[in-house]
């Protein structure tokens with residue numbers, strides 16, 4: 001570094017060992033070279049069982065592959081490091097993860113508060129299946145911590161938050177909600193866990209455990225895998241005791257992620273930072289362009305200053321990603337629009353490198369009753385786009401051509 005007088009001075013290198021950065025963690029956590037050959041990539045251990053060294057002597061705890069598999073373990077180590085925890089467990093889908101989460105951490109008689117705009121499949125699991133096992137659910141506006149506080153009962157044991165929500169991108173203040181859960185836990189004399197569905201933001205943009213929340217769930221199907229070629233889920237707990245409960249259920253209920261899918265998700269995670277930066281850059285450009293288009297009646301993107309959750313998002317997230325919803329006013333407008341997109345593929349799901357576009361009311365949220373859908377802002381004219389990492393000019397051009405037909 002040059003000083004004012006022009007003399008060269010060496011910058012002191014800090015002696016303290018620094019923790020590896022996020023990108024380094026994505027590439028290396030859990031990815032030890034294979035001991036026999038030194039293979040850089042953890043192999044796909046496609047086996048159901050393991051030969052024991054002798055009577056009563058399994059090798060390093062490997063007895064049966066539902067219980068433990070080295071490829072899955074490598075992914076779980078990577079996932080735990082990403083969210084800043086000690087334990088993670090991988091499941092056959094995001095919904096399998098949520099099912100295992102509920103089997104592990106709530107029981108009959110418990111009350112759970114859920115973000116009112118939660119993913120349709122989450123709502124279906126909670127309201128159509130788990131409710132019949134004696135767990136009660138209330139869907140509340142988690143964007144307002146005081147509404148959450150008011151909804152707590154003596155039976156409340158969990159707050160299940162999604163932020164940003166799907167598809168209207170509502171933002172909940174995770175630190176404020178963790179504070180509410182902590183003080184209300186004290187008041188009712190029982191722990192209220194805050195669980196965050198971090199699928200949309202990913203740990204690249206948002207770290208719920210660092211904000212005081214207890215558990216993170218993921219659909220790895222989306223950004224973590226990132227290539228639309230695997231379905232999977234994960235649970236990451238701050239408290240090792242919770243982690244042990246999840247691990248017990250993972251083995252007992254058995255909704256595990258396969259070795260091949262574990263390999264795919266591990267591989268996807270290695271490029272997570274590169275992809276998320278690209279999704280974010282393209283997302284911002286597309287959102288700004290859509291916001292200025294005369295045929296777009298309303299737009300939902302937390303990166304726009306006009307979005308009601310913008311200030312909280314700017315504080316708790318380090319980027320906004322590529323998820324955008326916008327309203328074209330009617331289902332007829334949506335039909336002519338979606339029939340003409342070419343670069344954006346018409347399909348459910350999100351978070352892949354390719355742009356995907358969908359109509360929440362008839363696709364992802366078809367399982368939500370019509371009145372409930374409207375209450376959540378899922379209007380007939382709403383379109384959701386998962387902006388991919390193609391050249392942004394091509395995405396904008398595609399949307400422009402399709403909007404011209406509306």
Ligand SMILES: *Cc1c(COP(=O)(O)O)cnc(C)c1O
Nearest residue numbers: 093094095119166199219221232
């Ligand atoms: C897709 C999704 C899920 C469910 O995950 P699957 O892998 O499809 O089972 C849960 N939450 C959110 C926010 C999702 O987008």
